Amino acid sequence: MSLMFNGIGVSRGTAIGQAYLLRRNQIDVASRTLQKDTIPAEVRRFKRAVKMARAQLLTARDNIPKDAPSDVSSFLETHILMLDDAVLSQRPVEIIKTEMINAEAALQQQREELIKVFGSMDDSYLATRIDDVNHVIDSVLRALDGGTEHVLGSEQWKGQIIVADDLTPADTVTMQHHGVAGFVTETGGQLSHTAILARSLGIPAIVGVPNIRRYIKTGEVITLDGRLGMVLAEPTEEMLTDFRRQQKDNRLRLRELAKLLDTEAITTDGVKIRLSANIEIEEDLKALKRVNADGVGLYRTEFLYMNRETVPSEQDHFKVYTKVVRALKGAPLTIRTADLGADKQATGQLASRTRPQAHNPAMGLRGIRLCLSDTSLFIPQLRAILRASARGPIKMLLPMLTTVAEIKQCLKLVEQVKQSLREENIEFDEKMPIGGMIEVPAAAIEAERFAKHLDFLSIGTNDLIQYTLAIDRIDDQVDYLYDPLHPAVLTLIKMTIDAGLKSGIPVAMCGEMAGDARFVRLLLGLGLTEFSMPPNLILETKRNLITCRRATLKKQVSTMLAAHTCEERQVLLDKINASAPEN
Numbered sequence: 001m002s003l004m005f006n007g008i009g010v011s012r013g014t015a016i017g018q019a020y021l022l023r024r025n026q027i028d029v030a031s032r033t034l035q036k037d038t039i040p041a042e043v044r045r046f047k048r049a050v051k052m053a054r055a056q057l058l059t060a061r062d063n064i065p066k067d068a069p070s071d072v073s074s075f076l077e078t079h080i081l082m083l084d085d086a087v088l089s090q091r092p093v094e095i096i097k098t099e100m101i102n103a104e105a106a107l108q109q110q111r112e113e114l115i116k117v118f119g120s121m122d123d124s125y126l127a128t129r130i131d132d133v134n135h136v137i138d139s140v141l142r143a144l145d146g147g148t149e150h151v152l153g154s155e156q157w158k159g160q161i162i163v164a165d166d167l168t169p170a171d172t173v174t175m176q177h178h179g180v181a182g183f184v185t186e187t188g189g190q191l192s193h194t195a196i197l198a199r200s201l202g203i204p205a206i207v208g209v210p211n212i213r214r215y216i217k218t219g220e221v222i223t224l225d226g227r228l229g230m231v232l233a234e235p236t237e238e239m240l241t242d243f244r245r246q247q248k249d250n251r252l253r254l255r256e257l258a259k260l261l262d263t264e265a266i267t268t269d270g271v272k273i274r275l276s277a278n279i280e281i282e283e284d285l286k287a288l289k290r291v292n293a294d295g296v297g298l299y300r301t302e303f304l305y306m307n308r309e310t311v312p313s314e315q316d317h318f319k320v321y322t323k324v325v326r327a328l329k330g331a332p333l334t335i336r337t338a339d340l341g342a343d344k345q346a347t348g349q350l351a352s353r354t355r356p357q358a359h360n361p362a363m364g365l366r367g368i369r370l371c372l373s374d375t376s377l378f379i380p381q382l383r384a385i386l387r388a389s390a391r392g393p394i395k396m397l398l399p400m401l402t403t404v405a406e407i408k409q410c411l412k413l414v415e416q417v418k419q420s421l422r423e424e425n426i427e428f429d430e431k432m433p434i435g436g437m438i439e440v441p442a443a444a445i446e447a448e449r450f451a452k453h454l455d456f457l458s459i460g461t462n463d464l465i466q467y468t469l470a471i472d473r474i475d476d477q478v479d480y481l482y483d484p485l486h487p488a489v490l491t492l493i494k495m496t497i498d499a500g501l502k503s504g505i506p507v508a509m510c511g512e513m514a515g516d517a518r519f520v521r522l523l524l525g526l527g528l529t530e531f532s533m534p535p536n537l538i539l540e541t542k543r544n545l546i547t548c549r550r551a552t553l554k555k556q557v558s559t560m561l562a563a564h565t566c567e568e569r570q571v572l573l574d575k576i577n578a579s580a581p582e583n
């Protein structure tokens with residue numbers, strides 16, 4: 001009988017292949033008491049295992065494809081550093097000696113100790129660090145077990161779909177090297193390192209399918225849809241034929257979309273639309289070029305603060321920004337200053353500064369609040385952005401603004417930085433535009449006043465919806481309340497667009513809503529003409545918008561906004577979307 005499983009689709013793409021089951025953690029650790037004279041041999045066994053685990057991590061690192069983003073190797077470097085740290089390489093030796101227990105039990109004891117320490121810190125970021133600790137300890141346990149196959153991968157993985165309880169970043173790289181068709185894991189979320197790597201390396205992937213390994217056997221044929229987050233086990237011939245047809249349709253769809261590469265994004269009544277890309281890591285630049293985006297509408301710079309021990313220097317920022325702006329060959333680059341805190345945590349030395357023990361981190365010292373509270377963090381980034389502005393068209397975007405006072409503080413600081421650059425005879429664009437994210441309801445309500453001080457606005461719907469509807473954007477339990485069509489959300493979006501029009505400054509949208517096929521016509525009808533989204537959604541959005549007449553949409557949308565109930569609004573939206581091309 002066929003079985004269907006639903007999880008979180010973290011990397012788009014489809015796959016059909018034989019399942020290969022892996023157990024990466026939950027290794028049984030039996031405790032043994034040692035005789036005094038066997039202790040030296042046990043210590044040697046432990047050290048050999050650490051060496052072996054290290055060699056395996058180095059092999060994985062050396063197998064990273066040349067064109068992979070730098071984050072891929074930094075995940076592995078973090079694991080290598082952890083393995084070298086005394087808490088994992090020395091402390092278990094002391095435990096073996098003092099408690100006279102075997103290496104596995106000593107390692108397990110140290111794991112519990114570390115989890116206790118991390119756990120007591122009450123911090124969402126540390127959950128991922130616990131994952132890292134677990135991954136590293138498990139790699140040593142597997143080496144103690146004499147097993148190398150899982151870490152090194154195998155030729156037989158080619159074309160197979162890995163089904164695992166969990167996967168490490170090293171596994172993900174190894175899997176790509178061995179040509180796996182995709183993977184499914186029982187644990188993990190959108191923001192786990194493994195999910196990020198799967199997206200970067202282009203491996204179709206689904207995470208968060210609890211207990212799936214109980215229902216699937218190695219060798220069994222399964223299908224995976226990374227967009228829908230759906231796995232099908234024991235599909236019938238009919239289902240397989242259907243899935244292959246969908247894969248073929250998808251390939252055809254992509255080929256058709258590619259024909260729009262050089263088509264101008266303009267509505268049937270002549271309204272020009274800007275379609276820019278959201279990027280996070282260098283790898284995204286390739287995707288951006290493939291779809292001929294109108295530049296970058298949102299460059300999230302938080303990745304520069306992650307997976308590293310030290311705080312990025314001005315030069316670290318500058319190097320990356322100049323590389324990106326050069327790659328864009330004259331197309332504009334919108335760099336958002338660090339939006340650290342809450343769901344975007346820094347690592348290493350900076351971790352303690354971005355993770356104060358806030359009771360409610362989403363409303364705490366994050367984004368611009370954090371940067372203004374610690375200018376030693378902010379100024380190097382401001383200097384780097386300004387210096388890079390001499391190399392190509394750059395705009396600066398300030399996140400999480402709530403008050404005009406914050407804008408004034410930022411502008412004053414930028415002016416100070418400009419003055420010091422002038423004194424140092426360092427070039428920069430004197431007219432570099434400075435814009436603000438509208439992602440807090442107060443900012444949308446105040447948009448007209450904000451517009452007086454800024455050169456452009458960009459609506460961040462991910463946070464705007466979170467704060468307007470009081471729902472944590474990463475909490476699955478309230479996901480059902482996350483409603484971009486809520487009248488309050490639409491009112492705030494409209495207020496912002498109207499404020500921009502009235503003040504004569506551009507308004508863009510860079511939240512997920514801008515690339516969501518269900519809402520793009522609605523947004524055009526609300527007056528939005530600048531959309532920024534993940535690169536892979538740009539051509540689809542273009543195809544949708546170039547078939548629209550904006551004047552008609554405006555009327556339809558104003559009728560929709562006047563509707564009294566959600567049901568009525570949905571019916572009217574369905575009507576607006578009825579003639580849209582299918583995705």
Ligand SMILES: C=C(OP(=O)(O)O)C(=O)O
Nearest residue numbers: 439460461462463510511
């Ligand atoms: C684009 C946004 O920012 P973030 O990086 O927080 O998703 C948003 O909030 O819509």
